[in-house]
Amino acid sequence: MKQSPPRVKVCIPYYESLPEPAVMLNEHLIRSGIPGYLVILSKRQTAIITFSRNELADANDGFDYDYIFFVDSDVGYSEEEMNRPVQLNFDGRKIVVAKIIAQMKQILDHGLNICGGFYCSRKAPYAPMVFKKNPADPMGYVSIADFPDSGVHEIDAIGTGFLCIKRPVIEAFHSRARERLAMAENARKAVQLIGEALEGQPEKKQHLSRIAEYIETANPGAYPPFWLDAFYQPEKRAWRNVGEDIYFCREAQKMGYKLYCDFQIQLGHMTTRFIKPEIYKGTHQAAFVEVLKKAQMAEEAFKIAAGDSK
Structure with missing residues (x-):
């Protein structure tokens, strides 16, 4: 055929x-x-x-x-x-x-x-x-x-x-983005619940705010899933500029x-x-x-x- x-x-x-x-x-x-x-x-x-x-x-x-x-x-x-x-x-x-x-x-x-x-x-x-x-x-x-x-x-x-x-x-990139969005949303909810449990403990809440900041920064929902001009490096809490070709590959x-x-x-x-x-x-x-x-x-x-x- x-x-x-x-x-x-x-x-x-x-x-x-x-x-x-x-x-x-x-x-x-x-x-x-x-x-x-x-x-x-x-x-x-x-x-x-x-x-x-x-x-x-x-x-x-x-x-x-x-x-x-x-x-x-x-x-x-x-x-x-x-x-x-x-x-x-x-x-x-x-x-x-x-x-x-x-x-x-x-x-x-x-x-x-x-x-x-x-x-x-x-x-x-x-x-x-x-x-x-x-x-x-x-x-x-x-x-x-x-x-x-x-x-x-x-x-x-x-x-x-x-x-x-x-x-x-292309579909795999879409699927991965949806999974990451769901994970980020669950992580945000967890941070919120832990924060409520830590009322009155400012030192621990300060540490928790840093975790929340990382979740927001690393959240792929803020940008499209295919091409980006930078990688996020969690260990440095910073972005590293690269060409969008490199990111996709x-x-x-x-x-x-x-x-x-x-x-x-x-x-x-x-x-x-x-x-x-x-x-x-x-x-x-x-x-x-x-x-x-x-x-x-x-x-x-x-x-x-x-x-x-x-």
């Missing part, structure tokens, strides 16, 4: 005016004749993309999707590359589509829970937007400086600019999901020009690797000084 093509919600967050590549992508999807795509846009009121990502993932648009596919308005190709015709097999026949459509389908065909294309940061030294965990920092990540040129590889985190996410992952891994990058799909990142992976490899990779080595040496020296070396 022939399978129906996946239903894909293509999410394009943008800031200020809608960029031409986003308009072209929508047109290419329509022209391709491939069914099951819905393009939705989210105009950001600020330069912070986190709000748009949450809004798009959480949108109740009535579309019964199988995948969410983020295509950031500043990630992709030049107009010439985007329009380049590519032949692919679809529904037992060969069709010609724009390059970006073929590469979206390539990622979808992997059938993975979380998989994206490869691109670099748009700021020098144009570090790769694929990451591995930093052994020296349990909550930290570092770019994979020497990345492969092809193949699908598991990584610890990836930029969300060209990322495909299966629906069960870290939380997905905690729930047991693996993340992948298809390194054959190499995209540009728009600034005043398209920053392509070859720019990083050609002029910045060696310097970036050297920076990472120095950072690692400094960390090892610190451990030796602290008496932590084996």
Whole structure:
């Protein structure tokens, strides 16, 4: 029995005016004749993309999707590359589509829970937007400086600019948020009851107020469940700033999901020009690797000084 093509919600967050590549992508999807795509846009009121990502993932648009596919308005190709015709097999026949459509389908065909294309940061030294965990920092990540040129590889985190996410992952985030809300509400009720029992004991009530403060601060109901720009560190009672991509990937891994990058799909990142992976490899990779080595040496020296070396 022939399978129906996946239903894909293509999410394009943008800031200020809608960029031409986003308009072209929508047109290419329509022209391709491939069914099951819905393009939705989210105009950001600020330069912070986190709000748009949450809004798009959480949108109740009535579309019964199988995948969410983020295509950031500043990630992709030049107009010439985007329009380049590519032949692919679809529904037992060969069709010609724009390059970006073929590469979206390539990622979808992997059938993975979380998989994206490869691109670099748009700021020098144009570090790769694929990451591995930093052994020296349990909550930290570092770019994979020497990345492969092809193949699908598991990584610890990836930029969300060209990322495909299966629906069960989104639903798992929703479910976890509901559970945490219920736990936080139960904890608040418990603190209230204990507080009533401790009337007349100011020292104990002061300690209890600190517990209540932590519950309020760590309560996930105050923000959407998918993307955040920071982690809360309970032991420090403080927030640690990170990119929203890292937050999403870290939380997905905690729930047991693996993340992948298809390194054959190499995209540009728009600034005043398209920053392509070859720019990083050609002029910045060696310097970036050297920076990472120095950072690692400094960390090892610190451990030796602290008496932590084996």
